[in-house]
Amino acid sequence: MSPRSNLSVAQGAALSVGAVLGTGLISLPALAAEAAGPASLVAWLVLIVLSAPLAWTFAALGARYPDGGGVSTYAQMAFGRRVAAAVGWCFYFAVPLGAPVAVGFTGGYVSGVLGGGRFTELAAFLAIVGTAYAMNWFGLRVSGRVQLALSICLTTLLVVTVVAALPHADLANLTPFTPHGWTGIGAAAALLVWGFAGWEALSSLSGEYRNPRRDVPRATLIAVAVVGVLYLAVATVSVLALGPALAGSRAPLADLLAIGLGGPVRIVTAIVAVVLTLGAVNAYFAGASRLGAALAAEGALPARVFGTQRRSLTLILLGSIVAVLLPLDLHTAALLVTGCFTLVYVIGTAAALRLLPAGGSRVVAGIAFVAVGGLLWLNGWPALFSLVIAGGAVLHQAVSGRGRASSVSPETVREESSA
Template sequence: MTTRTGLSVSQGAALSVGAVLGTGLISMPALAAEAAGPASLVAWLALILLSAPLAWTFAALGARYPDGGGVSTYARMAFGPRVAAAVGWCFYFAVPLGAPVAAAFTGGYVADVLGGGRTTEFVTFLAIIGTAYGMNWFGLRISGKVQLVLSACLATLLVVTVVAALPHARWENLQPFAPHGWTGIGAAAAILVWGFAGWEALSSLSGEYRNPQRDVPRATLIAVAVVGVLYLAVAAVSVLALGPALAGSRAPLADLLAIGVGGPVRAITAVVAVVLTLGAVNAYFAGGSRLGAALAGEGALPARVFGSQRKAMTFILVASVVSALLPLGLHTAALLVTGCFTLVYVIGTAAALRLLPAGWSRVVAGVAFVAVVALLWLNGWPALLSLAIAAGAVIYQEWSSRSRVPAAADSQETCQVG
């Protein structure tokens, strides 16, 4: 009797947690508090509750249509190649927008130790993306197992931080609860999408399970519970222990550890943040370069600029530096990225409404669709960039297909004359 190979429930849950538990949490509590004050906890709770139907929708798609292409595959099945290309563009162009933001999160921790403010943050950014670019240029990869170890390190850091800072929590730090009004909760929710991006990976992993129909839902529930508990615990302790100082913090986890443990924790936290971010940015460059080259191979991007992994990766590097130099501010830059993620979720859940059979899963997909549409609206004007990127993909596809028709006709006429 042979033993079936593939992911177990525990392995799948660990991979799913690793896909979602990103570096954004090292700064997200401060950005959310800046937008909404203590009321940011409502936004955290809302995003955690949204994670359940969103994750379940992608898990249901993966269980029914196991495929490594993820949202792009489902968009193609439901709406055709042009919408699938729009999903690819949103993912690809989010990379050079997101890399400077991720590096800026870490730069705050490095500057907290070394000083130098924005200059130190920018140098940290250049060092991280330069290292990631060099590693990928020479084919050096951080394996999936190492990525899981990095995610486990982050989870451990979060648990230690919560336990250390919990004795310093004060209920009075919840007042005033909503200093920027209740609209601040929506603004906080829009930016917190950064910390919850990754649930779409559930559909890509589905084909790797031993028994997708049975194991994908179980792993999903475990992953949602683990991520939800970690995120809400860190957010709550950050608000209760740091109080008003949280909103202006560039290194909130270091601040929490400092009041809970003391000693050289700021330097240790900075080193951990750099390693975690390097792993994440390396994954961005590796995945983005493959995606860009694949889109070019399908005719969805110009091959002259994006036609190989190195070309696609060089574009990401240059565009990342340009993005970092723009006077956007960390909050706005993060919203530009979360707008792209949210639009992908809108398309993915819309595809689920067309592909999933009538029943409980389609109802859950409908709830997820309404929720992510609301999030896209809450994203505000930065969401226009994601819509422009998607429109650019459709326009380029149309222009490219029309330009190929005359070229093919000319070629046919030349052959006939010959």
């Protein structure tokens, strides 16, 4: 047994849950309710059900082809270097767009405590991204254990929120169930991809298990169940306890805790939201800066512009500042980012259809492919942004003529796992 192959089922499940649970959940229930009303619960349920074949597909790929490169590796194996570069571009350019969205979620909690509205939210954004930039510039890294602890903190907050607010649930808040029509469910589902991004981490973790063929399926089932229960519980209690007020809430978890516990809970939730978001943005900046430099080294990005980690990092910061100044609401900005994630999943599941042997795993991959293809369509016009990014990667590869497929794991964009 190799020294590194000692990941237990419990540890693997915890890491997978940590990769999927994100800061978006602190505001996603409100955004989904704004799009679909109480019917957003259907969208949550659909995403939970669809996440199972998606998670299983990446687990099957990881068990058969254990490699840290994740979706990029599978795209290269199945379709070649140009498609692999498109995966890298989608992850890299989603980060500067995603930072304002992630911090925007938290800004609602901070402004709820300090007041100041948009000005306070912008100040919170600059403080968080500036701190993350400085930490990465000077090489200060948040360990994988700290990242996991932050995920546990979020999980604890969710459980406490559900338990505290549950006595205030009212079934009358389920009516009208579809205030925006049944099409609102599709719009909500496209948004909720943000909260389910991360299942591709299963493939990169597979080589670390003691017995991948036995342990990967077990850890996958546990992770899918935990994430599904947490998400559905928070969404259901949010709809039942807050009612119509949920759609306009900037800090739904704080509102739920205020109903259930009272007292200075908004201060507590604001602090937790800031810490969680700083950890997430720091991890995204760290991973994306390395991804950009690696893509440049392999010819998949212009080396003069992205050729060092600090250059890549600075471009991410500048892109984030430009993005936050664009006249986009959180709803649209989130769709632009989830479109990039969804396209990566389309490529990943398509690769699985070519790489996995005939049988049950390929059938599951086919189900996942159809599901994420449908989600990309539901994303609407913002999905065109992801297609433009992927097209740019393919065009650059064709023009440069020297690109090589990146083996950098997209999961490095999500978290720094080294201690």
